């Protein structure tokens with residue numbers, strides 16, 4: 094859908110926590126991959142294509158085989174033409190780098206003038222989720238992963254995610270307009286219940302409250318943003334910070350755990 098606006102919902106926030114989803118809706122990947130009685134093709138379509146039926150599989154495989162790994166200008170041109178065939182919607186002037194992998198692509202919506210650099214994974218996996226919305230003018234650096242497990246991710250207009258970042262959502266993660274996320278950062282929009290000490294953590298339910306990052310915020314290199322956190326508009330998070338609590342708008346927070354050490358207005 095050329096020219097569609099991928100950001101109808103505003104993603105600015107003023108620090109409110111996002112809503113939790115019931116833990117039982119988040120299936121483990123292993124359970125899905127090794128579930129008995131289902132063919133490899135059915136599992137592949139569940140996990141990767143996101144739709145059953147031969148037509149959906151054939152279209153997906155055609156796009157992947159012909160252009161996903163193709164280097165150079167020919168690859169860029171073919172992906173620009175063919176990736177929108179499988180996407181939910183895709184605007185004008187979108188660049189898909191080499192080996193950009195799309196999972197459940199019909200739930201991925203991309204605005205205009207977006208760059209998704211080489212080796213990114215955009216994974217809208219889930220049975221009941223809406224998926225991933227990327228606004229206009231967004232840049233996603235190489236090797237970055239946007240990953241849903243029955244959650245949604247919204248990246249608003251003008252946001253810039255550096256290389257080797259991960260944004261994970263098992264409920265809802267929103268990244269506001271003009272947010273800058275430096276390389277190697279991890280937005281962890283989901284967690285594990287570990288309340289039963291007798292059980293492996295992986296065997297316990299997953300929980301997720303989501304993460305929101307307000308517009309104009311800057312996340313320093315290698316920062317980790319834990320589930321349930323809301324970072325206010327124009328806040329600054331120092332390099333390597335571990336953010337466990339909400340960060341008010343316009344403040345500067347650093348360290349492990351991150352603590353507010355100043356406000357941007359005090360320095361203006």
Ligand SMILES: CC(C)(COP(=O)(O)OP(=O)(O)OC[C@H]1O[C@@H](n2cnc3c(N)ncnc32)[C@H](O)[C@@H]1OP(=O)(O)O)[C@@H](O)C(=O)NCCC(=O)NCCS
Pocket residue numbers: 273274275276312313314315329330331332333334345346347348354
């Ligand atoms: C957070 C940041 C912006 C603060 O810059 P600043 O205001 O010039 O920092 P200051 O030098 O005034 O430091 C204030 C205090 O915070 C501490 N501090 C600053 N950055 C820190 C960090 N990332 N982690 C831990 N402590 C930090 C300082 O040591 C100082 O502590 P003190 O008062 O006890 O001496 C900066 O340090 C930073 O981390 N920038 C991110 C850089 C980056 O990731 N760039 C990627 C390119 S997109």
